[in-house]
Amino acid sequence: MLGLIETKKELVTKFDVMRIWGRDGASWEFVSSVGASGGLWLIWNESIFKLTNCYKGDRWLCVEGVVMKDNFHCAICLVYGPRVRSEKIVVWKELSYIAGLCQVPFYFLGDFNEIMHLEERKESTTLSASAEDFRAWVNDMELVGLPLNDRRYTWFRGSSCSRIDKSLITLGWLEMYLGTRLRGGPRGLSDHCTLIMEENRTFDGPRPFRSLDSWFTHEGFLRIVKDEWRELGDIQFLDKMKALSVPVRRWHKQHFGNISERKRKF
Incomplete structure (x- = not known):
């Protein structure tokens, strides 16, 4: 499932969905933006x-x-928290009502526009009243905040950094998917990084194409990719990516060796 916040779209069409999802079989729901402000999309x-x-x-x-x-009967709620304390309190009450109405394990995700701990905002020394309200709501709802171990903050603007993007789950969800974990994705052009929630069980599908950050530190990497890509001609894109992995794997072994073994020894 994919959740998008601040879509700035008053209307979502099937063409919009296909452009992002890339294949048939997708369902969706959305909340319209008000002009160019807001908007939610699942x-x-x-x-x-x-x-x-x-x-x-x-x-x-x-x-x-x-x-x-x-x-597994459950509910997933995408949230875009307001900035003003009084408006936040209204949203927390609405979410409490919906959780009570559904009576199933819940997963809340999104930009809550609030922190829960001092370390979630750079150089923060005190928690605001709205942060205390948010903490109280999370505790009253008996929600578990998934830790984000691979980065400290999720929102960046100039020298300001905060972790206001969160994934909060109920115990019923955690009991069903005990291996649920959260990791940070790229920021791209946004001032937020993406959040990726996954269930840490063995995946039997095809392995995705992966790249290593270390490759891009080598001056010859982009050159070999460009040369190999040109040699592969006009075959389909996915076939081309699959074929590209062979020379890249060979190049990796030549220049970096067995990184996993080197890391283990280190």
């Missing part, structure tokens, strides 16, 4: 998650349904 594979109910607020979008392979 997209999912309809063969994996079956929607039973959808609830919407100005600042949140909740889909209730079933994870088909596990017959």
Whole structure:
């Protein structure tokens, strides 16, 4: 499932979904932006998650349904927290109501525009009243905040840094998916980094194409990629990526050796 915040879209069409999702079989729900402000969007594979109910607020979008392979009834709520304390309190109350209405394991994710601990904001010395409100709401809802171990902050603007993007789950969700973990993705052009939640179980599908940061530190890497890519001609893009992995793997072995073994020894 993919959640997008601040879409700045008043209307979402099937063409918009296909442009992002890239294949058939996607379902979606959205909350319209107000002009160029706000907007929420959830997209999912309809063969994996079956929607039973959808609830919407100005600042949140909740889909209730079933994870088909596990017959797991749950709800997923995308949140875009407001900046003003009084408006935040209203949103927290609305989310409490929806969780009580659904009565299933919940997963809240998004930009909550709030921290829970001092270390979640650079050079912070005190928690604001709205932060205390947020902490109280999380505790009252008995939510578990997934730790983000590979980075400290998720929002950056100039010298300001905060972790205001969060994934909060109920114990019912954690009991079903004990290996649930969170990692940070790239920022791209946004001042937020993406968050990727995954269930740490053995994956039996095809291995994705991967690149290593160390490759880009080598002056010859981009040159070999360019040369090999040209040699592969006009075959389909995915086939080209698959074929490219062979010379890249050979080049990696020549210049970097067995990194995993070197890391283990180190």
